Amino acid sequence: MAQLTLTVAVELLKQHQLLKRVVKPAKGIEITYVSYDSRNIKKQTMLFCKGNFKYEYLLTAIPQGVMVYVAEHEYDVEICGLIVTDIQKAMALLGAAFYGNPEKKLHIAAYTGTKGKTTSAYFTYNILQQYTKQHTALFSTVDRILGLHDQFKSELTTPESLDLFHDMRKAVDNGMTHLVMEVSSQAYKMNRVYNLHYDVGVFLNISPDHIGRNEHRDFQDYLQCKLELVKNSRTVILNGSSQVYDTLRATAEKYCQHIYTYSSLDGVGDVCFTQVKTTLQGSTFRLETRNQAQKLALDGPYQIKIAGSYNVENATSAALVASLLGAEPKDIRQGLLVTKVKGRMESLDAKNHGMVYIDYAHNYLSLKALLAFLKKQTHAGRVIAVLGSPGDKGISRRPGFSEALNEEADEVYLTADDPGFEDPLEIAQEIDRFIDHDLVKVHFEMDRAQAIKKAILASCQHDIVVLAGKGEDPYQKIKGKDYPYPTDGVIAKKVIEEFD
Structure with missing residues (x-):
């Protein structure tokens, strides 16, 4: 059962320098439910007061079972409060702990980019489904797949942290061993994935997007948020043809244990692709490995049944990700071949x-x-x-x-x-x-x-x-x-x- 003690919560917040103070502390408090919605309360709830939260919301929620609130400023109530410097970071940190840190029980591949995240994620998911024998979860813009018979439509590319770690917990409980997820720039800007680390992260591409009111102030802010995925990946895969490749590479060299690149045959890449034939029914292409990627044995022909020559790039990134996570060439070929994405082409x-x-x-x-x-x-x-x-x-x-x-x-x-x-x-x-x-x-x-x-x-x-x-x-x-x-x-x- 998911739970969290007040003592553990306080220590975690201190470790991350997020705790300002504890008000009205009480011994022996055990949290058995977490929420950021004052209308969604159970007994022994920890409520995160985020966004446009109002004092009256807390007053209404306390009789329903709130034992501890977490907020950036103190409220005049008779229950314990954890006052923090950043409510979104605190929620991600405590949410992961409440659900037993399920991210540590999954091999996680994460994608960011202006275009291609969903298709690339589906390619990778289907390859890993072959390799893990149906034990891979998927968090995408289109679907959230937590198990063989546990899936639903997504509302956000990357949901709020409590929802994210709740779904990871369910995936683990369903026997999933791997997870493929998309990570949006907004997820980093809003600290929904604070302190989350990936086994393999992929930076597909970037062009100006999500810039304006309620989003990123400019392209540099957009880029810096996406670079957070690179900083939080143990192994990172970079598109060698990216216009910001030098920035990506410099960041990766500072933060990542291993760096791989992919590109067309005449570009910068440990794995290079050559398109053989492209039609409205899909594409055939060849991969050639160089340098450190030669040990992955990815060389040879592949086929996808999703139209769009640009999807060969996405398929190449997926082949590299899956191979680094243990998939064999036969898994990669079959996974790519069966991939279809609703609403794409x-x-x-x-x-x-x-x-x-x-x-x-x-x-x-x-x-x-x-x-x-x-x-x-x-x-x-x-x-x-x-x-x-x-x-x-x-x-x-x-x-x-x-x-x-x-x-x-x-x-x-x-x-x-x-x-x-x-x-x-x-x-x-x-x-x-x-x-x-x-x-x-x-x-x-x-x-x-x-x-x-x-x-x-x-x-x-x-x-x-x-x-x-x-x-x-x-x-x-x-x-x-x-x-x-x-x-x-x-x-x-x-x-x-x-x-x-």
């Missing part, structure tokens, strides 16, 4: 209209790569995109979307994509300001389902329609609430069925 035949492609591409780098690949592979007549941009975050994405459209699209239906507390039309107009109207025809339709329908109906047989940004996301986030949304794929299928 799904396709539908719209009959006498264009082919429809559904993908999560949600920034300049991913949208540019997606549209360029589809244009080349399909010899498209026109490229028609349907997209929006989230409200309240990712402000820097908006001109990036415009740039990708100018370079690769013929027509766009600007629409809603989790507008939050912003007006979706104003977001669309902001994207439109950077679009070259001599190159791209622009339509505004804030009802996303209608935008999809109009785009498909406007397409001709040799056109392609790209539904970008939401993938398999079943909600629209509007003014603080999640409203059910059928998903882009379901809507597109319904439109196509109406042709019959």
Whole structure:
């Protein structure tokens, strides 16, 4: 049973120089539940007062079973309080301890990057599933898999620390021995993964993203947060073609025990890839090892069934990660071959209209790569995109979307994509300001389902329609609430069925 004594909690906070003082201390307190939500309380709860926490929340929660509160300032209540310098760090530290430090019982591979985290994580997960005989967990943007029959949709790429360590505990209890996880820059900025270390960490790539109010103040802040994954990895894998490779390498040499790199054959890499054939059905490629990687015996041909030449890079990183964790080449080949990711490069035949492609591409780098690949592979007549941009975050994405459209699209239906507390039309107009109207025809339709329908109906047989940004996301986030949304794929299928 998960539990934590007050004495242990105090000592941990002291060790990490997080404890200011203990108010109203009491001997013999044992915590049997932890929460950061004052509405979610059980007997003997430790409540973390974070964010926009209010005094009245604590007053309401105490009669329900709160025995200790943890906060950055003292409240006038008659229970014990641990006053800390950083509530998020304290919550991560004590959450891990409460759940028995499950991270120490798992071999953990962690991914960060602006694009490719989810696909790379799925490649690695499926390889390790072969190697561990179904004893690998996955924490991704799409799914959280804690065991063979214990999985659910993710709400965040990297959840709050209490939820993270709770799920790790369940994974361990379910017999999982390995974990593949995505780690977002926000997870580091908000200290959700404070003091968490990885057996293997991967830095895929970086370009400006998540910059704006409520997120990162600038690119340097974004980069510094992502560099935390490098600092907390025992072995790190770096993309040798990264524009910030020198910074990555310098950081890795200071903090990591082992450093591996990957790249195309003419780049900097211990493992190098060469694309043999790329189609809409997937890619075949070869790996060649150099230097320290030669002992891994990865040389030879491989195949993936996820379209996109850029996914060969993701598959290469996964092969290297899995090999370092013990997987054999046969596990790697089979794992790569069976990998599919919902909401990534799904396709539908719209009959006498264009082919429809559904993908999560949600920034300049991913949208540019997606549209360029589809244009080349399909010899498209026109490229028609349907997209929006989230409200309240990712402000820097908006001109990036415009740039990708100018370079690769013929027509766009600007629409809603989790507008939050912003007006979706104003977001669309902001994207439109950077679009070259001599190159791209622009339509505004804030009802996303209608935008999809109009785009498909406007397409001709040799056109392609790209539904970008939401993938398999079943909600629209509007003014603080999640409203059910059928998903882009379901809507597109319904439109196509109406042709019959």
